[in-house]
Amino acid sequence: MPLEKKIIEELIKSSIPDAKVIIEDLRGDGDHYSATVISKTFDGKSKIEQHKMVYNSLEGKMGKELHALMLKTKLE
Secondary structure, eight states: OOOOHHHHHHHHHHHSTTOEEEEEESSSSSSEEEEEEEEGGGTTOOHHHHHHHHHHHTTTOBTTTBOEEEEEEEEO
């Protein structure tokens, strides 16, 4: 069962409260998304650490309910 954009955004914001999250459904199938996450929390962290923070916020749903996520992280 695919994840809705709103749920992905809520999961990310629950873990990274100051995040600005922009999510786009790439295929219209609820299974392939692009997410841009902008947060001050990323300050001093490498891109890998930033991406891990976002993936950890998805609570294991990546690869299950969420098939593909193209991720961009930015420091606010």
